[in-house]
Amino acid sequence: MASPAASGEVQPPILPALLLFRRQLDASFRAALGRRYRLLDFFASGEPLPVFLAGAAASPDPPRAAVVVGGGAVRVDAAFLDAIPSLGFVFSTGAGVDHIDLHECARRGVAVANSGTVYSADVADHAVGMLIDVLRRVSAAERFVRRGLWPVQGDYPLGNKLGCKRVGIIGLGNIGSLIAKRLQAFGCVIYYTSRRLRDSVPYKYFPNVHDLASESDVLVVACALNKDTRHIVNKDVLEALGKDGIIINIGRGANVDEMELVQALKEGRIAGAGLDVFENEPKVPAELFSMDNVVMTPHVAVFTSESRSDLRDTTIGNLEAFFSGKPLLTPVLSW
Amino acid sequence: MASPAASGEVQPPILPALLLFRRQLDASFRAALGRRYRLLDFFASGEPLPVFLAGAAASPDPPRAAVVVGGGAVRVDAAFLDAIPSLGFVFSTGAGVDHIDLHECARRGVAVANSGTVYSADVADHAVGMLIDVLRRVSAAERFVRRGLWPVQGDYPLGNKLGCKRVGIIGLGNIGSLIAKRLQAFGCVIYYTSRRLRDSVPYKYFPNVHDLASESDVLVVACALNKDTRHIVNKDVLEALGKDGIIINIGRGANVDEMELVQALKEGRIAGAGLDVFENEPKVPAELFSMDNVVMTPHVAVFTSESRSDLRDTTIGNLEAFFSGKPLLTPVLSW
Known part of the structure; x- marks a missing residue:
């Protein structure tokens, strides 16, 4: 019997189209999406983004939803949204949505959801691990x-004690709260700054990062990246943290003025740093490579093998909610 | 005026003699001891141990107390005790007293104290740091x-999640309990084995290490070293832990059969290890150097700069208690 394609018949698409912008997707996740949607896979297409989007927009069933990798490899901006007017929903596989222009989405009525708390525990664990590593010189002693x-x-040489350290957390969201909970078990004193004081937490609030840094032994960057938090750790904040202070960054590279951080480390104006994120990933300032008081990981805090199935469930749950007109599970912008 | 020495007079010793067997002693600790005792410093003497002990025993005011470094660089055994019959008290600057023959001390009525809980929090912190490091591949990602x-x-490549891991702790003393407390904050499930079941803890007890290993994802060695715990982690236990299992050792190197551990790692019969202690320190099996799933630190879990003053206070407190006939602060053997 001739196959439908060979017989010349055009099969109507049964599954709704889904734009996919994620290179690394394990087989079971891809299969789970493929059972539900007709996948238009940007990285598999090999096409430049404008060509890929134009092709998708011109298809008989243009895509209403997109799954976009977190971290900024693809930016959902005005040009992207203009190219796919059919789009009604963007799901970011990251917690941060700095690669999605929320203003432009809002203007067009495009809903946005993110990975919610899928990564929070992994990131918090990694932050604590890097802090212990910097204080107790684990990676350096390993070498x-x-x-x-x-x-x-x-x-x-002896390292430094974690107990009783005053840890100032920048951004007390899901991740920051989990870091605080973990560090309390080590006997740390938790301070924080955040957009607003939280009545529900017992930690001391500081209205700005400079004051937080002045009173802290350790600063942990756990906030989202936006125009208010870009370079929130700048030269003045590093100065306030002081020569015994330690920076941990598991937020975004651009939350810290990296040039100033490197300079402060070189001149011994701060004591050390644990960095999972950098301003120009995968580029890492070469000056750091020779420093024993710095621990650097390649943006791996976010995810573990075990969390993959959580991400799959969250992704599919949000897509199904969007396509069936139900409330999104982890909305950033919804209508 | 002629000095007393130049005038030929013999000055009676004002301060009691104290045998000191610790190479690394910061200046303030040494000064604090020197204000209270006449220090007979073995490592400064450059003498062989028998010569040094014979000289001390022959002095007009033979020493009644000794401060001995933890970890076994000097062994307080029958020969040592025979050489100094005046000895009534040995203080170990370590928590472990496997370098002190307690039976021989008991037989002679020599009291023994150790560093108590001075190091417990530092060791627990380091154990947790190493576990996060192995699971999340921090040191390997760093390289x-x-x-x-x-x-x-x-x-x-993705690492593994800490949350929900079943962590079996061998030895639920001060250090083991602090490790448990910390790991609970990460959402781990805590199991343990110990000489006896503890009614006061909520963790599941296993009567032997083999059963503990069978039910655990991670084994943490946190027990003292003695004849019952030598090679407590042997080939059978590694087999029971299995190919996804991880070993963390912050006890003593000889708690683990190191040859079997290296073999199991080489053959992928366990997943990884975090080792702060080794059977023949400072010798580390060279096979481990090429393994990315192993984190090795040079017996540094025990101590931080901040803990030094705690050790000084504990040492002097015990010595003062002994010399004034009061109860020892942190006795191992007392009369």
Whole structure:
């Protein structure tokens, strides 16, 4: 029997179209989406973005929804939205939505959802791990052992204690709150700054980052990136944190003025840093490579093998809600 | 005026003698001891141990107390005790007293105290840091970044989640309990084995290490080293832990059969390890140096700059208690 394609018949699309902008998608996640939607996969297409979007918009069933990778590899801006007027919903597989122009989405009535709290625990765990690493010099001591220096040079210098450290958290959202909860178990004193004072938490609130830094031994950047939080850790804040202070950044690279941070580390004006994010990823300032008081990971705080199924459930749950006109599960903008 | 020494007079010792066996002692700690005792410093003497002890025993005011470094650089055994019959008290600057023959001390009525809980929080913090490091591949990802591989090879493989992991703790003493408390804040499930079931803790008890390993994702070695706990993690226990299992050792190197551990790691029969202690320190099995799923630190879990003053207070408090006939602060053996 001839196949439908060979017989020349055009099969009507049964499944709604879905724009997909995510390179790394494990097989079971892709299969789960593929059972529900006709996937228009940007990275598999090999096409430039404008060509890909124009092609999708010109199809008989233009896509109403898009799944966009978190972190900014693809930007959903006015040009993107103009190219696909059929779009009604954008799901970001990240928690941050700085790669999505919410103003332009709002103007067009495009709903936006994000990954919600899927990553929060993983990011919080990684932040605590990096703080212990910087204080107790784990990665540096690791290099010392692997280079065979222990028998040659003897005892490794003492690290610093985590207990009783005053940890100032910038942004007490899901992630910041989980970091606070974990660090309390180590006997840390938790301070925070946030858009507003939270009545429900027992931690001391500071109305601005500068005052928070002045009173803290450690600053943890756990806020979203937007115009108010770009370079929220700048030269003045580093100065206020002081020469015994430590910066942990699991937010976005651009939350910290990286050039000033590198300069402060080089000149010993702060004591150390744990950085999972950088201003120009995957580029990392080469000056950091020789510093033993810096721990650097390649934007991996966000995700573990175990969290993949949570992300799959959250993605599909939001798409199904959108297509059936129900409330989004983890809305950022909804109508 | 002639000095007393120049005038030929012999000055009676005003301060009681104290044997000191600790190489690294910061200046303020040494000064605090020196104000109270006449220090007979083994490592400064440059003498072989028997010569040093014989000299001390022959002095007009032979020492009644000794401060001995933790970890076994000097062993307080029958020969040591025989050489100094005046000895009535040994203070170990470590928590473990496997370098002190308690049976021989007991037989002679020599009291023993240790550092108590001075190090417990630091060790617990380090254990948690190493566990996060192994699961989330922090040190390995660090090497990846420092080698400049991020822009070349792209995303680093996902690590594993800490939350919901079943962590089996071997030895629920001070350190084990603090590890449990910290890991609860990350959402781990805590199991333990110990000499006896503790009524006061909510964690599930296993009567032996093999059963604990069978039910755990992670095994944390947090027990003292003695004849019952030597190689408590052996080939069978590693087998029971299984190929997804992780070992963290912040106890003593000899709590784990290191040869079997290396073999199990090489063959992928367990998933990873975080090791602060080794059987033949400072020697570390060279096979481990090429493994990215192993985190190794040079026996640094025990101590931080901030804990030094706690150790000083505990040492002097115990010595003063012994010399004034009061109860020891942190006794291991007392009379």
